[in-house]
Amino acid sequence: SAVISQKPSRDICQRGTSLTIQCQVDSQVTMMFWYRQQPGQSLTLIATANQGSEATYESGFVIDKFPISRPNLTFSTLTVSNMSPEDSSIYLCSVRVGAGELFFGEGSRLTVL
Amino acid sequence: QQQVKQSPQSLIVQKGGISIINCAYENTAFDYFPWYQQFPGKGPALLIAIRPDVSEKKEGRFTISFNKSAKQFSLHIMDSQPGDSATYFCAASMIGSGGSNYKLTFGKGTLLTVNP
Numbered sequence: 612s613a614v615i616s617q618k619p620s621r622d623i624c625q626r627g628t629s630l631t632i633q634c635q636v637d638s639q640v641t642m643m644f645w646y647r648q649q650p651g652q653s654l655t656l657i658a659t660a661n662q663g664s665e666a667t668y669e670s671g672f673v674i675d676k677f678p679i680s681r682p683n684l685t686f687s688t689l690t691v692s693n694m695s696p697e698d699s700s701i702y703l704c705s706v707r708v709g710a711g712e713l714f715f716g717e718g719s720r721l722t723v724l
Numbered sequence: 725q726q727q728v729k730q731s732p733q734s735l736i737v738q739k740g741g742i743s744i745i746n747c748a749y750e751n752t753a754f755d756y757f758p759w760y761q762q763f764p765g766k767g768p769a770l771l772i773a774i775r776p777d778v779s780e781k782k783e784g785r786f787t788i789s790f791n792k793s794a795k796q797f798s799l800h801i802m803d804s805q806p807g808d809s810a811t812y813f814c815a816a817s818m819i820g821s822g823g824s825n826y827k828l829t830f831g832k833g834t835l836l837t838v839n840p
């Protein structure tokens with residue numbers, strides 16, 4: 612398994628501002644993922660973040676809105692840019708360990724006013 | 725089509741009863757089927773997972789049944805307890821031999837309530 616720490620755990624932000632979410636893993640992992648979970652909904656993959664290369668974004672998500680950094684094998688950040696109330700969600704960092712098991716952090720709960 | 729359909733949306737079970745949640749998938753290339761449990765305010769936690777080379781996997785009170793021909797899999801929770809009350813998500817992925825294309829597609833979730 613893996614221990615995944617996310618910061619902040621929750622935040623309330625104003626429309627038009629940006630927020631950077633940090634994800635720290637207790638071991639080196641090749642593949643890290645960022646998911647979004649809107650209130651009462653399922654999980655949607657935003658992007659895959661691999662160290663040493665640009666993130667790969669899923670359909671409907673763009674780098675200008677959700678820039679991602681992956682400076683090393685234990686850390687990643689996701690920025691939610693120019694936020695609107697529609698961005699209010701839980702943002703989850705996850706990592707792949709071993710034979711494909713995916714583990715999640717506790718999430719960062721974002722409310723945009 | 726990368727879609728996983730989960731049912732029911734919500735489920736109420738009495739303590740000691742059996743909870744059954746079903747999922748169906750379209751993409752025959754999927755080869756990894758995990759279930760996640762999520763408590764309010766927490767991230768999803770991996771509960772149990774199965775590969776298509778077996779029809780059933782059991783871990784404690786939790787069992788996955790897998791029907792490859794029907795493209796369906798289900799989670800059975802035996803002797804359900806109030807502490808099992810949570811949202812359960814099924815998921816599917818293509819791990820393949822190298823795992824370089826690993827992405828999970830999630831079902832919409834089932835809110836399970838176990839009454840005491």
